[in-house]
Amino acid sequence: MTLKKPSTVFYHVLIFIIAQLIWFSLLSLWIYWYVTNYLLLLKVEDKLAPQMISGTTNIVALISGLVLLILLSLSMSIIFIYLNRQLNVTRLYDNFIANVTHELKSPLSSIQLYLETMQKREVSSDKKQEFLGLMLKDTDRLNQLINSILYLSSLEQRKLTRKVSHDYHIFDTDTIIREVIQESVQEFNFPAKNVAIEGNASCQCVIDRNWLKIVFNNLIDNAIKYSPKLPQIKIQLNPGKRYFHIEFSDYGIGISQKDQKKIFNKFHRIYNPESPNVKGTGLGLYWVREIVEYHGGKISVSSAGKNLGSTFKITLPIYQESKKRYMNRLLRLSRKYQTIPETDHEQ
């Protein structure tokens, strides 16, 4: 849930400073060694044949030594930067594990509770039906979570290979988007009157229908989670010349300027005490971004401020107008791997 302030930042900086001090002293040592030896060499030079030692080799030795040390410090800095990044990811990953464990245990404990209740007590058939319904909802939740983790790893490979199943086709944009949104809305039992789709996108696009649905599922899920009441959702479709735009707006609690930058990062979760929901894995929006980018598009978020809602803007390429080669490749791969047995991609 919460992302704790990194208490280790201080130690990272300390390590960095120490590393710099070490290389600086190494440098000084090198110069000192060179200067002292240079004097020694001069003395030796006086005694021995003067032609034995030439001044240029000394300068070459000095410069090459310095270059070596500078390279050393550069590589140290690079290692430090990557180490820092890695530590950050590890911290987020720990958080993710904690969140996933929580998300797995909650439905599991509810299922266990109902099973034990039915074993222990006489339950009326009405109640039994209610409990079974709740249990099925929980198994569904477990299934969704496990799927999202599994598909994410396959999507992350970013390679258009056999491992990621492809089902890209050319669609009429307006029709497919309205269809997918409608399906998502139904899945969440979200009242249709709270969803307004405006504008139209009369163009063609190349889309994997299953992946697109995951995008809208996540956006709708977030809109519900992060609104104190049942939210109003507005979806604006705008066709452009080469790209078309989808603006998905809710009227929830909004996202602060600071968090807008990080919201699509993997495992990132916003800790906001005013948030009506504290559950989640930090994967949803990361996944959304990955999918949009896989489709050759972009996603960004904006918010008018606290409690004024958020707007996600998705830009996708229009078929035959932009990213022609990439789109054709997606279509070709879909045809090529069509024979793979279909897996259920629904989130």
Add this chain to the structure above:
Amino acid sequence: MNNKDRILLVEDEDSLAIGLEFNLSAEGYQVTWVNNGKKALEQFNAGNFDLIILDLMLPYVSGYKVAENIRAKDPQIPILILTARTSLKDRLKGFEIGADDYLTKPFHLEELLLRIKGMFKRKKWYQKSIENMPSFRLGENEINFQNLTVRTGQKSFQLTAFEAILLKYLIDHRGIVVSRKELLEKVWNISSDIETRTVDNFIVRLRKYFEPDPDNPVFIKSVRGVGYILIDR
């Protein structure tokens, strides 16, 4: 069982809360369910509850904060933390802020009900027990079992309900070795094979409060392989 026992259930997972409410009602408790920390505090201030079942990850106000707030107002009300967080750190923090029991999800219904029953039983035993001995002097410390405060010279501090009950049990049996098993059964009202570490955690805290040197205790001593003994000097 007392039908009037009222439980405040703080749980933001709807499906779990519905099942818990059903079971607790079936056991004869009167249950009020709230799904966030803010409502929990509002309800607590408005109603008169006998026990709190508290989730930790809650919207608006976290479970820890809720427990702290409740403890500040009522040192005696039993609080049972029911959470998916299993780490030792969370557990210790839970006890630190004054929870009386900590049960992790997924849990067994029977165990939860037993623990709740145990908490009620304990509360009643304690109330009866302090009628005979409202205060006790342990070394430099004057323990008031009524309002759970301890006065040491000029300083005074607050005990949690559980600490007070454990201390009371040890004092009632002073000079006798009390096994962990007995403490778990009599103080926690749970079967001893569940968690003996819980007892040790509480003993450590009592020592911190009362021993001049907690590493070399003079009042609450360990008897290797058996349990603990309270020696009143």
